[in-house]
Amino acid sequence: MKNFLSIFSLFVLLVSCANEEKYKTLKEGVYAEIQTNKGNILLDLYAKDVPMTVANFVSLAEGTNTKVTDSFAGKPYYNGIRFHRVVPNFVIQVGDHTETSTGNPGYVFGDEFPKDASGNLLYKHDDGGIVSMANGGPDGNGSQIFITHRSIPHLDGKHSVFGKTIVNSLQLQKLKKNFSDSLALSKAIDSARMAVVNKIVPFDTIHNIKIIKIGAEAKDYNASKVFDEEFAKFEKAKKEKLAEQSKLDEQRYATYLEDKKKFLAQMDEGKATKTSSGLRILKLKKTNGKKL
Numbered sequence: 001m002k003n004f005l006s007i008f009s010l011f012v013l014l015v016s017c018a019n020e021e022k023y024k025t026l027k028e029g030v031y032a033e034i035q036t037n038k039g040n041i042l043l044d045l046y047a048k049d050v051p052m053t054v055a056n057f058v059s060l061a062e063g064t065n066t067k068v069t070d071s072f073a074g075k076p077y078y079n080g081i082r083f084h085r086v087v088p089n090f091v092i093q094v095g096d097h098t099e100t101s102t103g104n105p106g107y108v109f110g111d112e113f114p115k116d117a118s119g120n121l122l123y124k125h126d127d128g129g130i131v132s133m134a135n136g137g138p139d140g141n142g143s144q145i146f147i148t149h150r151s152i153p154h155l156d157g158k159h160s161v162f163g164k165t166i167v168n169s170l171q172l173q174k175l176k177k178n179f180s181d182s183l184a185l186s187k188a189i190d191s192a193r194m195a196v197v198n199k200i201v202p203f204d205t206i207h208n209i210k211i212i213k214i215g216a217e218a219k220d221y222n223a224s225k226v227f228d229e230e231f232a233k234f235e236k237a238k239k240e241k242l243a244e245q246s247k248l249d250e251q252r253y254a255t256y257l258e259d260k261k262k263f264l265a266q267m268d269e270g271k272a273t274k275t276s277s278g279l280r281i282l283k284l285k286k287t288n289g290k291k292l
Contacts, residue, residue, distance in 0.1 A: 031214065046163055072106070082206075084202070105142050
């Protein structure tokens with residue numbers, strides 16, 4: 001029994017070391033490794049620039065999201081879920097337990113489209129391996145995500161981009177040994193990071209999503225807390241927008257009533273004949289049947 005425990009401990013140690021090697025050259029930040037029946041897909045997540053969307057995805061993956069319906073509470077949302085929509089040379093989509101493209105985790109949240117100082121989108125659907133939110137329309141995000149096979153620019157500004165596929169440290173090390181030319185290396189990296197994405201077919205399965213946190217700041221990252229805070233901001237902004245829209249509608253209606261009053265006065269509406277139906281008829285000029 002003691003020998004078995006020693007061997008098991010050694011095995012765990014070796015696996016742990018191997019995992020550290022896989023991620024040792026990654027810059028500080030939050031990552032996700034989607035473990036599927038076809039292999040693993042490593043994602044670089046834009047946690048700082050797209051906070052609500054990334055926190056939603058991570059908290060669902062970890063099973064810590066507080067907004068989900070009771071049936072999903074405390075459970076890693078994506079474990080065992082299938083890629084219900086795969087369109088060749090377009091996208092692979094996952095995140096709907098109903099597999100109808102209409103399911104959600106029990107809530108919806110807003111879009112995030114961060115921009116630079118010039119007003120341009122920071123992240124676009126400009127390459128294969130772009131990770132983005134599937135939705136049912138503006139501010140209709142939930143749990144469904146997709147990964148692109150190629151550049152799809154018409155999705156920009158309609159779906160929130162929150163990550164991209166990358167290669168792990170061991171893959172990168174191996175590729176650098178095999179390709180000295182920078183252009184060839186770049187192509188090899190693109191091919192490697194897209195390898196599993198391109199293998200996915202309808203109803204392939206996600207076994208697990210491993211969240212990787214590199215650096216002190218990332219290790220303190222609490223996805224559930226961040227999502228709750230960002231979601232509260234979204235709800236507040238939505239209420240303020242509705243209130244502002246209601247105020248504008250009231251102002252427009254008041255202007256309409258004032259314009260109507262002026263028009264009726266100008267037309268001498270007081271001299272109009274009112275019918276039983278409420279219709280008012282105003283004779284502008286009496287001609288005694290003569291043509292004008």
